[in-house]
Amino acid sequence: MSDVITTDAVIIGAGPCGLFSVFELGLLDIKCHVIDILDRPGGQCAELYPEKPIYDIPALVSVSGAELTTRLMEQAKPFHPQFHFNQMVTALEKRGENDFYLTTDGGLQFNCKVVVIAAGGGSFQPKKPPIPGIDAYEGQSVFYSVKKMEALRGRDVLIVGGGDSALDWTNNLQPLAKSLTLIHRRDEFRAAPDSVNKMRELVAAGHMQLKIGQVTGLKGEAGVLSGATVKGADGSIIDVACNALLPFFGLTMKLGPVANWGLNLNENLVAVDTAKFETSVPGIFAIGDINTYPGKLKLILSGFHEAALMAQQAFRYINPGERLVFQYTTSSTNLQKKLGVE
Amino acid sequence: MPKIIFIQADGKEIEASGVAGMTVMETALKFQVPGIDADCGGACACATCHVYVEPEWRDKVGARNPMEEDMLDFAFDVRDNSRLSCQIKVSDALDGLRVKVPAKQF
Numbered sequence: 001m002s003d004v005i006t007t008d009a010v011i012i013g014a015g016p017c018g019l020f021s022v023f024e025l026g027l028l029d030i031k032c033h034v035i036d037i038l039d040r041p042g043g044q045c046a047e048l049y050p051e052k053p054i055y056d057i058p059a060l061v062s063v064s065g066a067e068l069t070t071r072l073m074e075q076a077k078p079f080h081p082q083f084h085f086n087q088m089v090t091a092l093e094k095r096g097e098n099d100f101y102l103t104t105d106g107g108l109q110f111n112c113k114v115v116v117i118a119a120g121g122g123s124f125q126p127k128k129p130p131i132p133g134i135d136a137y138e139g140q141s142v143f144y145s146v147k148k149m150e151a152l153r154g155r156d157v158l159i160v161g162g163g164d165s166a167l168d169w170t171n172n173l174q175p176l177a178k179s180l181t182l183i184h185r186r187d188e189f190r191a192a193p194d195s196v197n198k199m200r201e202l203v204a205a206g207h208m209q210l211k212i213g214q215v216t217g218l219k220g221e222a223g224v225l226s227g228a229t230v231k232g233a234d235g236s237i238i239d240v241a242c243n244a245l246l247p248f249f250g251l252t253m254k255l256g257p258v259a260n261w262g263l264n265l266n267e268n269l270v271a272v273d274t275a276k277f278e279t280s281v282p283g284i285f286a287i288g289d290i291n292t293y294p295g296k297l298k299l300i301l302s303g304f305h306e307a308a309l310m311a312q313q314a315f316r317y318i319n320p321g322e323r324l325v326f327q328y329t330t331s332s333t334n335l336q337k338k339l340g341v342e
Numbered sequence: 343m344p345k346i347i348f349i350q351a352d353g354k355e356i357e358a359s360g361v362a363g364m365t366v367m368e369t370a371l372k373f374q375v376p377g378i379d380a381d382c383g384g385a386c387a388c389a390t391c392h393v394y395v396e397p398e399w400r401d402k403v404g405a406r407n408p409m410e411e412d413m414l415d416f417a418f419d420v421r422d423n424s425r426l427s428c429q430i431k432v433s434d435a436l437d438g439l440r441v442k443v444p445a446k447q448f
Contacts, residue, residue: 249417249418252381
């Protein structure tokens, strides 16, 4: 475990609402650390629709998910947020008034005064294909991500999928696997052309196999896989021997650990009030798609509003007894100094 | 209003009245059809609104578009009649359309 990181606010989620929280909190001198399960900022804007236009951001007639993320990062920059990517917050504990302790699956620890949950649809997690009985093999023979390549050395590896993850792992694992088979539903791949070419060379050289079809069943005993049943595109049914299966079907959103933090939930969303966007635990806020209240709309613009009001209450917790003077960025020299535009 | 019939994995049928121009996915959400998750809200970016178009409707519904074909790589048990319901627009010509919903999207 690393040293505990101490800060004012921890923001869970680096999507648009998390990023704009950095700005709103920053104007009130609140320092932030931002944690996200993805490897980059943007949340759904980065993962689901980076190139697709959004038409309902006020004053931006049309903006792509990627462009919106870039702009929000630029806007947050004067406040020097610290980002922690590829990390999922697994535990959140209230130790006292304005005293929270968080841990991530990567072993990071945080101590902070307020927590902002801006986790959108929850954590992005690998999709688990509904192959009958697959659960029994998870962890021993079925892996949805590769944490240690060594664990697959000398094994008969079956990779399923046609995107970048499937192709990258095919090329990376082929040298150390005993045998490797890639299965995809069609002979076309949406992965980077370079990785596709490399895979085709490995197939041509006889170092691995490529089969066009879909996995329909698994064979094995006591959690150890011995083979997979594959239905070919031509309708033929074949068995592929394997003792490790890596399905890559993209990511889906799951509420994840948030459900275990003792917060009042309403249909898998975090219930908040509409003045402070605070959860049932004082000091823990929830903004954006993950919260619910009467009249809630899952719009980015609503999340921005929620961030601004949340920041006011966060200030009161962090600076008890201090009067908060409302200021405009247009006219306040103080705010302009913070933004570095004065 | 064109009717869309969603056939559940257990054979139960849900009849939903669509509006021309809306998508089949949006119609499913409006009628709370179980099994249409539509994580991404219709951006053709998640493959969680996968349906099987009943044989007699396949010609009328038409072929997949290239983006949808790519996205179907992320669906499970893709068949010849697989479509993403966010890419099918409801129209009077599709009045009575029958689609099967997979037992589980993911």
